[in-house]
Amino acid sequence: MLSELEGAIMLEIHLRGRSTAFQVRSAFQTSLTPDWSGSAGAVYPAIKRLEAAGLIASKALEDRRGTRSLSATEQGIAALHDWATAPDLACKLNADPFRTRVDYLKSLPPRQRKQVLADILAAMEQSLSDMQALLQTDHDMKATSNALAGEALRLRMEWIKDATSED
Amino acid sequence: MLSELEGAIMLEIHLRGRSTAFQVRSAFQTSLTPDWSGSAGAVYPAIKRLEAAGLIASKALEDRRGTRSLSATEQGIAALHDWATAPDLACKLNADPFRTRVDYLKSLPPRQRKQVLADILAAMEQSLSDMQALLQTDHDMKATSNALAGEALRLRMEWIKDATSED
């Protein structure tokens, strides 16, 4: 089974049809999810592994800098499908930095909690509007997941509003 | 600044008042978020680091198996506070395995998509009811974050229902 990084790479290549390792890296670097920084030290070795496993085919461009155009093989597409449709993976609750902190925030004395949550809420609002601005200018293959990212932020904001109005 | 694991350990100790390394591990192992498996190889070295940094104090129990009771120092509580209230961390969108896969699911031909999404939805419903059963029997310090975990799952399920009713 593909790892999260390998799956994300396969998906990126598959949705674009063809892609270079550099483009995959760039896509990760500009992603709303900062978890994969798209480090060269992660992406290039992962692509090497995927190519060795026959999931990716590469074609060298007539280029003196060695640009290689990557595409998913039939086997690769099958592996991507298995990775993307495994129901237990879709159910997996990943570590959410906000959720991890929320019980601490809840344990603060009301006045302090109110102040801290207000600061966090302001930062979230800023982050959400930055995100929306980015989405309007830069349409890519990840439209739906980016929209869901916004929803996730909104869910957190709603919780904060509920929590601060409670007392 | 504390790492996610270090912060989660400090929080666990702080909310309980006192805790042993073993109890911290157990709490992680039974957590709804499978991200920290609570591996001994992660927890014990992390606690050693935190103790060396003066954020945790330990007291040996009169016990021949060397049980040590841990508590957060004043410095440790301050570090926990900084970690928990940093607004940029609360805004951070972590990698969400469902969100990562969602654009692939969206790209499937309607009939196949419907089938795959129905399977995933069923798995999610199962997972959510398991979660709720667990929460009713096993109340701990993480009530709010566990409730939020359920909300996160519900958000995904709602998206699936919208996506399958579209066509």
Add this chain to the structure above:
DNA sequence: CCGAACATGTAACCTGTTACATGATTAC
């Protein structure tokens, strides 16, 4: 021609996982 962006890759380092090792305590 020069700087920015394109393009690939490696090496040292950090941290988490898996698997192992050791022993004490408790419940039956």
Add this chain to the structure above:
DNA sequence: GTAATCATGTAACAGGTTACATGTTCGG
């Protein structure tokens, strides 16, 4: 007494990050 649980820890390994290294192409 013996199995399950409590309790701590280490070592080999895997994978990602940072920083470095190298060279090309393109726009002004």
